[in-house]
Amino acid sequence: MDRLIYTAASGAKHILEQQATTSNNMANLNTTGFRAQLDTFRAVPVQSEGLPTRAFVVNNTVGADFNAGPLQVTGRDLDVAIKGPGWIAVQNADGSEAYTRNGALQMSPNGVLTTTSGQTIAGEGGPITIPPDVTVTVGGDGTISTVSNAERPAAPVILGRIKLVNPPEKDLVRGDDGLFRLKDGAPAQPDAGVRVAGGALEGSNVNAVDAMVSMIGLARSFETQMSLMKNAENNAAKASQILALT
Numbered sequence: 001m002d003r004l005i006y007t008a009a010s011g012a013k014h015i016l017e018q019q020a021t022t023s024n025n026m027a028n029l030n031t032t033g034f035r036a037q038l039d040t041f042r043a044v045p046v047q048s049e050g051l052p053t054r055a056f057v058v059n060n061t062v063g064a065d066f067n068a069g070p071l072q073v074t075g076r077d078l079d080v081a082i083k084g085p086g087w088i089a090v091q092n093a094d095g096s097e098a099y100t101r102n103g104a105l106q107m108s109p110n111g112v113l114t115t116t117s118g119q120t121i122a123g124e125g126g127p128i129t130i131p132p133d134v135t136v137t138v139g140g141d142g143t144i145s146t147v148s149n150a151e152r153p154a155a156p157v158i159l160g161r162i163k164l165v166n167p168p169e170k171d172l173v174r175g176d177d178g179l180f181r182l183k184d185g186a187p188a189q190p191d192a193g194v195r196v197a198g199g200a201l202e203g204s205n206v207n208a209v210d211a212m213v214s215m216i217g218l219a220r221s222f223e224t225q226m227s228l229m230k231n232a233e234n235n236a237a238k239a240s241q242i243l244a245l246t
Contacts, residue, residue: 033101086194098179
């Protein structure tokens with residue numbers, strides 16, 4: 001059988017993977033701080049007798065688009081957007097550290113600052129706890145300060161500073177939970193150069209038009225691979241007919 005059928009099958013398989021990636025990106029068009037997932041592929045020649053006229057497709061790397069998303073002003077006290085490169089550090093339930101650009105911060109029932117998914121926001125001195133009946137302000141360097149609503153006038157109280165990091169992008173990998181981590185699993189060092197904007201959120205960096213065009217292109221590429229497999233099947237049938245006459 002012509003090895004073309006294996007080549008076309010591998011191409012079709014990876015096109016389906018790209019479609020899944022693009023669909024996931026489109027589903028996260030409105031996810032705060034989302035980074036579009038990228039797939040890259042390469043061709044590997046099929047080792048066989050004769051000339052190397054056939055090639056397989058293999059998934060080379062799965063990465064992310066680290067370009068910044070649009071800044072959306074919300075006016076909410078606990079909303080934070082990273083300005084430029086950088087990440088907000090969070091603590092997982094197992095004590096490990098992960099990184100996100102989603103700055104829609106929340107308070108747990110105990111007043112601990114968390115993400116919308118419930119991970120604790122990492123502070124440079126530990127978790128940050130916010131007392132009740134206060135107005136919260138987030139400084140440009142991630143410092144969390146509060147002013148009591150019960151006393152007028154009231155002096156601001158600094159509660160802590162959000163751990164902001166900026167590790168090399170090549171060292172980051174995306175987890176199944178959408179958070180990024182360092183490849184070696186070690187925590188990143190705080191970076192005083194990372195700045196934030198309070199009362200704002202960063203939108204997803206997925207371009208809806210590009211994603212739609214990509215989906216159309218992938219659908220046509222899949223049809224091409226199916227046609228190649230059909231042609232290989234027809235060629236095999238014709239060859240069998242010719243051999244049967246000899």
